[in-house]
Amino acid sequence: MTAIALQALAEATGGKLVGESVPLQSLVVDSRQVETGDLFAAICGQHLDGHDFAPQAMARGAAALLTERKLDGVLPQLVVADVTRASGRFGYLKRQAFAGDIVAITGSAGKTTTKNLIAAALEPEGAVHATLGNQNNELGVPMTLAGLTSSHRFGVIEMGAGRPGDIAYLCELARPNVAVCLNASAAHLAYYDSIDAIAATKGEIFQSLGELGVAIMNADQQWLPHWREQAGRARQVTFGLSEAADYRAVQILHKGIKGTEFLFEGPAVSVPVKLKLAGDQHVMNALAAIAVAVELGVAPETAVEGLETVLPIAGRGTLSRRPAGGQVVDDSYNANPAAVKAAIDVLARESGYRLLLLGPMLELGAASDALHREVGRYASEAGIDQLIAVGSEAAPAAEMFGHEALHFADQASLQAGFPALPEEHTIWVKGSRGARLEQTVAWLLAPREESSC
Incomplete structure (x- = not known):
C-alpha cells in the first residue's frame, strides 16, 4: 500500500504537526473501523464529535489523528482549521501517488449502479477500487481515494453534487482521466436556480480533463x-439510444422486474447484453459502463460478461417475495422525479396488481408540490392500480393520482391502515433517503397474518 507521510500532509494543509511524522495508509472517520496505520479524521458532526473518540481510534491502531484542536495525551496529531478539507488533501496526495486510471461518475440518477457496472466491466483487466456504497461527497471521495494502492489498476469514483461547484472540487482531488456524466434532472433543486444549473454542475466533471482524457456523455x-x-x-464519446451515439442500444427487450436485454452496438462491434437490472435507465447505465471499459482497453465481449453479473443492491431495486403472497421491490434508498418515473415504467409492465408506495422526494425547493403532482399524474396515466403516499411532501402525488390513492402522514399510520391487496401484487417502494422507507420495506416483508381482497 502506498503510504503518505504525516509531514507531507502537514505541508499540504498548512496544519500544525504535533509529534513525529509517521506513514499513513488510509483515512477513517469511524473509530470502530480503524485499522493499523490509518489516519483518523476527527469530524465534528451534528450529533457526535470525532475528537471524543480519538483515544479509541489510537487504541485500535491509528497511526495519527487529524484534528481541529490539540488533544492531550494522544500523539501524533495534525491540527488543521478544517478536518473535512484536510481530508480532501489527503485523498489528493493518495491520488497523486496512484499510477492507474481514475474514472469519475456523476449524474442526477444512476451513479451508484453505474459505478458497480463499471467496476464489474473493468475487473477482468485488473483490480478495481471503487466507491463504497454511495460515499460520493466532499468526505466520501477522499476516503475512497485514500484506499487506492499499488495493487489497483483502476479507481472508480462516484461523485455527487448537492450544490454548484461540488463536482469541480471533487475533480480537483480525484484528477480523473475518464469522466462520465449520466444525466441531469430535477434533484437537489432547493440548491439550484434551475435544471440547467444542475446540468452545468454535472458537466464540471469534464473540465479537469486534459487532451489525453476521455469525456463520456449521454447523447440523448x-x-x-x-x-x-x-x-x-x-476525447469525447457518447452513449444512448440516438443513432448518433458512439455506444448505442437497439432491440431493447424488457423482462419485467428481473432484467432487460438489448443489443449493444459500438465502433465496429455488436454484442447482445442480458442485464439482471430492470428498465431503460439501466440500459443507459450499462452503455456508459461499456463505453468506459472499451475506452480503457477492455474487449467489448469481456466488458459485457462482467456487467451481466451485476445484481440490484439493497434499497436500489431488490425484489423479495412477501410471506403471504405478492412481492416487494425495495427501491427506497433515494428518489427524484426522473428516477420515480423510471420505476413507474418498470412497475407498469408487471402483471397483477401494481402499487406504488411513494415517500417524499426531498430537496426540490419551491417546485416540490408541482413535481410530486407530476409523478402522481404519470403513475395514473401509466396504469398503476394504486398509489400510497407517505409524508406531507408526497401528498400532492396522491391528490393528482385520483380516487385510488391513499395518503398517510407517517409510516406508523401507513402500517396501521395498510389496505388489503389481491394475492398477486407488486409493491414498489420509492422515496428519498431521509424518508427512511426501508423501515416499511422490512414491515412489508415480515411474517404475519394478512387478508387479501
Whole structure:
C-alpha cells in the first residue's frame, strides 16, 4: 500500500504537526473501523464529535489523528482549521501517488449502479477500487481515494453534487482521466436556480480533463452541446439510444422486474447484453459502463460478461417475495422525479396488481408540490392500480393520482391502515433517503397474518 507521510500532509494543509511524522495508509472517520496505520479524521458532526473518540481510534491502531484542536495525551496529531478539507488533501496526495486510471461518475440518477457496472466491466483487466456504497461527497471521495494502492489498476469514483461547484472540487482531488456524466434532472433543486444549473454542475466533471482524457456523455440529453464545450479538448464519446451515439442500444427487450436485454452496438462491434437490472435507465447505465471499459482497453465481449453479473443492491431495486403472497421491490434508498418515473415504467409492465408506495422526494425547493403532482399524474396515466403516499411532501402525488390513492402522514399510520391487496401484487417502494422507507420495506416483508381482497 502506498503510504503518505504525516509531514507531507502537514505541508499540504498548512496544519500544525504535533509529534513525529509517521506513514499513513488510509483515512477513517469511524473509530470502530480503524485499522493499523490509518489516519483518523476527527469530524465534528451534528450529533457526535470525532475528537471524543480519538483515544479509541489510537487504541485500535491509528497511526495519527487529524484534528481541529490539540488533544492531550494522544500523539501524533495534525491540527488543521478544517478536518473535512484536510481530508480532501489527503485523498489528493493518495491520488497523486496512484499510477492507474481514475474514472469519475456523476449524474442526477444512476451513479451508484453505474459505478458497480463499471467496476464489474473493468475487473477482468485488473483490480478495481471503487466507491463504497454511495460515499460520493466532499468526505466520501477522499476516503475512497485514500484506499487506492499499488495493487489497483483502476479507481472508480462516484461523485455527487448537492450544490454548484461540488463536482469541480471533487475533480480537483480525484484528477480523473475518464469522466462520465449520466444525466441531469430535477434533484437537489432547493440548491439550484434551475435544471440547467444542475446540468452545468454535472458537466464540471469534464473540465479537469486534459487532451489525453476521455469525456463520456449521454447523447440523448439536451445539454449535450454544453457538455461538449465543458469537455474542451478531451476525447469525447457518447452513449444512448440516438443513432448518433458512439455506444448505442437497439432491440431493447424488457423482462419485467428481473432484467432487460438489448443489443449493444459500438465502433465496429455488436454484442447482445442480458442485464439482471430492470428498465431503460439501466440500459443507459450499462452503455456508459461499456463505453468506459472499451475506452480503457477492455474487449467489448469481456466488458459485457462482467456487467451481466451485476445484481440490484439493497434499497436500489431488490425484489423479495412477501410471506403471504405478492412481492416487494425495495427501491427506497433515494428518489427524484426522473428516477420515480423510471420505476413507474418498470412497475407498469408487471402483471397483477401494481402499487406504488411513494415517500417524499426531498430537496426540490419551491417546485416540490408541482413535481410530486407530476409523478402522481404519470403513475395514473401509466396504469398503476394504486398509489400510497407517505409524508406531507408526497401528498400532492396522491391528490393528482385520483380516487385510488391513499395518503398517510407517517409510516406508523401507513402500517396501521395498510389496505388489503389481491394475492398477486407488486409493491414498489420509492422515496428519498431521509424518508427512511426501508423501515416499511422490512414491515412489508415480515411474517404475519394478512387478508387479501
